[in-house]
Amino acid sequence: MLFSYNRLGRDAEEADAEEIIDMAGKASLSDQQQQVQDNIHSQIKRFCLSMDEILLLPEKNVPIESSAASNAAPRRSGLSFAVGPTARPTDSPVVPQTRQLTRTELSQRLKDAIGYTLDLKPSQIPHEEAGQGLFLCGEANVGAVIAIYPGIIYSPAYYRYIPGYPRVDAQNPYLITRYDGTVINAQPWGSGWDTRELWDGLTLPEIMPNSKGAEKGSDQFWKLLSKPMDNKRGGSGSEMLERRNPLALAHFANHPAKGMVPNVMICPYDFPLTEKDMRPYIPNISFGNAEEVNMRRFGSFWFKWGSGSGSSTPVLKTLALVATRAICDEEVLLNYRLSNSKRRPVWYSPVDEEEDRRRWS
Numbered sequence: 189m190l191f192s193y194n195r196l197g198r199d200a201e202e203a204d205a206e207e208i209i210d211m212a213g214k215a216s217l218s219d220q221q222q223q224v225q226d227n228i229h230s231q232i233k234r235f236c237l238s239m240d241e242i243l244l245l246p247e248k249n250v251p252i253e254s255s256a257a258s259n260a261a262p263r264r265s266g267l268s269f270a271v272g273p274t275a276r277p278t279d280s281p282v283v284p285q286t287r288q289l290t291r292t293e294l295s296q297r298l299k300d301a302i303g304y305t306l307d308l309k310p311s312q313i314p315h316e317e318a319g320q321g322l323f324l325c326g327e328a329n330v331g332a333v334i335a336i337y338p339g340i341i342y343s344p345a346y347y348r349y350i351p352g353y354p355r356v357d358a359q360n361p362y363l364i365t366r367y368d369g370t371v372i373n374a375q376p377w378g379s380g381w382d383t384r385e386l387w388d389g390l391t392l393p394e395i396m397p398n399s400k401g402a403e404k405g406s407d408q409f410w411k412l413l414s415k416p417m418d419n420k421r422g423g424s425g426s427e428m429l430e431r432r433n434p435l436a437l438a439h440f441a442n443h444p445a446k447g448m449v450p451n452v453m454i455c456p457y458d459f460p461l462t463e464k465d466m467r468p469y470i471p472n473i474s475f476g477n478a479e480e481v482n483m484r485r486f487g488s489f490w491f492k493w494g495s496g497s498g499s500s501t502p503v504l505k506t507l508a509l510v511a512t513r514a515i516c517d518e519e520v521l522l523n524y525r526l527s528n529s530k531r532r533p534v535w536y537s538p539v540d541e542e543e544d545r546r547r548w549s
Contacts, residue, residue, distance in 0.1 A: 239433075242287070242294065243294070291382060313442050318535070322519065328511050334520060336433075336436055338380075343476065356371075364439070372506065377436065385429065386428055387429045429470075441520045451511060454509065456507055
């Protein structure tokens with residue numbers, strides 16, 4: 189419904205909203221899901237076209253080896269040691285030459301093009317662990333795609349390869365799970381970088397602006413026990429991604445404090461990998477083999493259930509933040525909807541306790 193309202197633009201009236209609600213009630217679940225995917229894809233495609241217009245130079249290509257960032261020796265993360273060394277391809281891929289814009293310059297030009305961009309600033313949430321907050325600069329209408337959740341995508345078949353397994357969240361507040369069990373780890377992405385580069389997710393960001401406090405005793409205990417499986421089957425692939433992407437910051441959205449109302453919601457987005465021109469602006473890579481492994485959940489456990497998804501179009505299963513109302517020059521707030529069956533952080537205040545009970549019952 190939000191996406192349908194967004195298509196109508198700022199001239200939409202109350203009668204339009206009532207008609208949208210009526211139409212949504214008559215559509216099947218599969219039709220609703222397809223409409224959501226179509227709307228997200230349409231918005232992200234327009235975003236990608238705007239990025240191309242800003243960044244690409246006409247008819248010029250350069251090998252990635254000519255980039256200074258490609259020649260620098262990155263600092264390896266724990267994931268890289270688990271996966272093992274990744275050999276650089278003998279044939280360097282050729283990529284479009286982009287304008288030498290800083291992240292700040294690119295962000296401002298994107299705002300000029302689509303009406304808004306994102307920025308990281310000290311959060312307005314009144315607790316000491318809030319850290320950096322995600323702020324929308326400009327104006328975005330209800331139903332607008334605000335941000336994309338970046339990082340490495342793990343299907344349930346590859347949970348044991350998530351750094352820190354089995355207590356994967358002990359030292360990583362940048363993990364999120366889709367409704368289908370797909371986990372996205374945004375920690376390797378950090379806040380982006382200053383170039384378009386061949387990214388494999390194995391480098392550890394120098395700056396993580398939203399780190400949460402010091403280690404507690406239980407976290408130190410689990411850190412000692414944690415041992416992700418050694419990956420002998422290839423690990424993450426490498427993709428040429430635009431690391432200056434101004435919208436690849438969804439993982440910095442904070443949960444609202446008591447009395448505050450969220451202004452975005454999470455929405456799954458299955459990006460079709462056949463869209464080659466859009467690929468540099470989708471800030472994700474998949475962990476594991478190219479062939480998807482079907483998994484089924486029984487209670488708290490996932491089991492292998494055949495192979496292949498049955499879909500003819502390969503996709504990246506990522507997430508987007510979508511505006512639930514008009515947003516103008518303010519902090520982006522997301523309801524984390526943490527389980528009420530586990531101990532919640534002291535800073536967490538439920539937005540809707542009844543909704544949480546229904547979700548986790």
